[in-house]
Amino acid sequence: MAFWSSTSIFTSKVPRKILFMFTLSLSVTYLFYSLMSCYNSLQFPLQENYAYQGRLVTDETTFVTLREKLYSASQGLTEFTETERTTAVSTVKDHAEAEQRTVEWIRTQASPTKSAAAYHNTAVEKEHQEFSTTDSELRVNCTMDYGEKKLPQAIIIGVKKGGTRALLEALRVHPDVRAVGNEPHFFDRNYEKGLDWYR
Numbered sequence: 001m002a003f004w005s006s007t008s009i010f011t012s013k014v015p016r017k018i019l020f021m022f023t024l025s026l027s028v029t030y031l032f033y034s035l036m037s038c039y040n041s042l043q044f045p046l047q048e049n050y051a052y053q054g055r056l057v058t059d060e061t062t063f064v065t066l067r068e069k070l071y072s073a074s075q076g077l078t079e080f081t082e083t084e085r086t087t088a089v090s091t092v093k094d095h096a097e098a099e100q101r102t103v104e105w106i107r108t109q110a111s112p113t114k115s116a117a118a119y120h121n122t123a124v125e126k127e128h129q130e131f132s133t134t135d136s137e138l139r140v141n142c143t144m145d146y147g148e149k150k151l152p153q154a155i156i157i158g159v160k161k162g163g164t165r166a167l168l169e170a171l172r173v174h175p176d177v178r179a180v181g182n183e184p185h186f187f188d189r190n191y192e193k194g195l196d197w198y199r
């Protein structure tokens with residue numbers, strides 16, 4: 001009875017040992033998790049930013065980060081070994097060749113005869129000349145702060161809920177693509193505002 005009394009519980013030898021072991025195991029566990037979190041933050045500093053700095057993770061920032069990552073990955077080819085570089089370069093070449101073959105195949109499917117293809121190309125070129133922005137027009141629309149304001153080189157057209165947003169975001173990932181933040185809805189909602197607004 002006396003063994004479990006409030007005074008003797010801290011003085012008797014057995015509970016003191018148990019208390020010591022308990023405190024020690026708690027300290028060791030705490031130390032272990034502290035070291036683990038330190039290791040993780042060193043290994044994944046980017047995720048750390050998002051998780052702990054309260055940074056607003058919007059679609060925009062996510063895709064911009066992804067794009068930067070992809071871009072730096074392609075820039076970082078120089079840091080690879082010779083074999084890795086050769087493999088990477090040949091993969092890029094393979095992709096380019098496959099893309100070229102696909103484009104040619106689509107062209108031949110779309111215009112089966114050579115004359116039709118030539119006619120198609122001439123028509124496209126003419127259309128391009130008519131609708132593309134000239135250098136003088138561009139100079140008028142240049143500002144020091146925002147760079148050149150150009151008409152788009154590609155437009156995504158789609159019905160509502162047709163997945164246009166997904167396509168836009170997927171294209172935005174490419175380092176050479178500069179896409180608008182939100183869908184501008186020029187042709188269906190803002191047409192009367194004119195091309196100056198659209199640029």
Ligand SMILES: Nc1ncnc2c1ncn2[C@@H]1O[C@H](COP(=O)(O)OS(=O)(=O)O)[C@@H](OP(=O)(O)O)[C@H]1O
Binds near residue numbers: 158160161162163166
């Ligand atoms: N690949 C693929 N497959 C199936 N569904 C897809 C795909 N990409 C986008 N989506 C769905 O398309 C919906 C958004 O389309 P939009 O971006 O055109 O929407 S909007 O009209 O511009 O608001 C949206 O559907 P809801 O979630 O029902 O709104 C997306 O989930």
